[in-house]
Amino acid sequence: MFINNNIVQYLKVKYYKTILSDCPVDWQMNFSDSASPAMEGITNFHNHIMVVICFIGFFVGWLLLNCIVSYSDDFISQSTKFTHSNELEIIWTTIPALILLFLATPSFTLLYSMDELIEPVINFKIIGHQWYWGYELSDYSTCVTGDNNIKYNCYMMGLEGLPENRKGYFRLLETNRRILFPIKTHLRLYVTAADVLHSWTIPSFGLKVDACPGRLNLINLFIKRIGLYFGQCSEICGVNHGFMPISAMGVDVAQYNSYILSKVNWIK
Secondary structure (H helix, E strand, O other): OOEEEEEEEEEEHOOOOOEEEOOOOOOOOOOOOOHHHHHHHHHHHHHHHHHHHHHHHHHHHHHHHHHHHHHOOOOOOOOOOOOOOOOOOOHHHHHHHHHHHEEEHHHHHHHHHHHOOOOOOOEEEEEOOOEEEEEEEEOHHHHOOOOOOOOEEEEEEEOOOOEEEEHHOOOOEOOOEEEEEEOOOEEEEEEEEEOOOEEEEHHOOEEEEEEEEEEEEEEEEOOOOEEEEEEEEEEOOOOOOOOOEEEEEEEHHHHHHHHHHHHHHHHH
């Protein structure tokens, strides 16, 4: 959707401290800033598992170094008679099992929380094409005449020939229209494709949904803060796979309702 100047100015004045552009940066080593409970859970689980991985890495490294140093020809003149130990086998079987159990508990908690079905306030339909994304909003069919859906397509915006008011956009990430999502609202996304396999992905939301022809995949979304979010197709879908970005903006509910009302009035 186009963002008119009034909305942009309102966001800049009222929320200038919270507007974040969640786009990739050079040498980025960390996750994008979390904008949804799902992404917060992924980040927390990553921090949790990194502690365990670091412990395992240090322990295995120490064990290998100790074996190399202590069991070299310089220190041992004859081979050992050690061939079997039930106690050692029990230990090296029990410890990995306990580690997996320690990791499985938060992992399943996160997976089930992301798959929890919540009654949505607004439904969005997302359709992947070669090579652009299409969006449909059918919740307002009773307010619209003619075609009972609000439909639009988002194409990647080239840098050549940009008007002055759009200079400085992010290369290969900006689209001619931005999809608007209301914040602090339960949303449901229905994702499909019209031709080949695609994947609708926005890292800040912690979402990666496959778009399969003839099938609707659904996922819930709850955005916690206002911001501008970028994503891209994450499934190789043809020669222009890298040129179908996603540009989404989280706005206040009042601003979202104002835009929908203006859109509906325009259709009438």
